[in-house]
Amino acid sequence: AQKITQTQPGMFVQEKEAVTLDCTYDTSDQSYGLFWYKQPSSGEMIFLIYQGSYDEQNATEGRYSLNFQKARKSANLVISASQLGDSAMYFCAMREGLSYTNAGKSTFGDGTTLTVKP
């Protein structure tokens, strides 16, 4: 079974509007972390935002916010005031079994390609 599911292969948004990129996950662990990365055409994975499973508040980083719904196992990324430079591939990732000694590898979804239209 897919541990990370991103159901939107491609999304379009008008410049200056907000967009939501979907991510659902599957885990039986109580302690885990959820991440979003941006990958422009150059290939580098750029860290955007992190949400811990025990965090009660949704994470925010500038124009990025994470809509974390634990019971539904979803961690959607919201980008406000889209800019042309936001056009890229976006990946949702999860790290399970977080503890002091267990670093845990990340499991990634297949990504969503976001295109911002002028």
Added chain:
Amino acid sequence: DTGVSQNPRHKITKRGQNVTFRCDPISEHNRLYWYRQTLGQGPEFLTYFQNEAQLEKSRLLSDRFSAERPKGSFSTLEIQRTEQGDSAMYLCASSRKLGQEETQYFGPGTRLLVL
């Protein structure tokens, strides 16, 4: 932070040749990861080091692949007898634990093309 660096950025080789990639993590990051990413897919975990110890290897890492991290600093990933199916982007990431959060920071990757 100077970021994670990887060399070379691009590598073209012929089938059957050996290739070696290098990753320099962010200084003070004791954890280092290798991932492989093929076109249209998310990165897939290959292996992980904590300091110089290789603690986990994916089943994707066949016996033609070997990774080292001598002295717990930079790491190398070697692929022997390359095959066309090895063509991919190889990503390195490093991290350091801060409380419950441990974010992996990625390098720019090495694009491998096996002809």
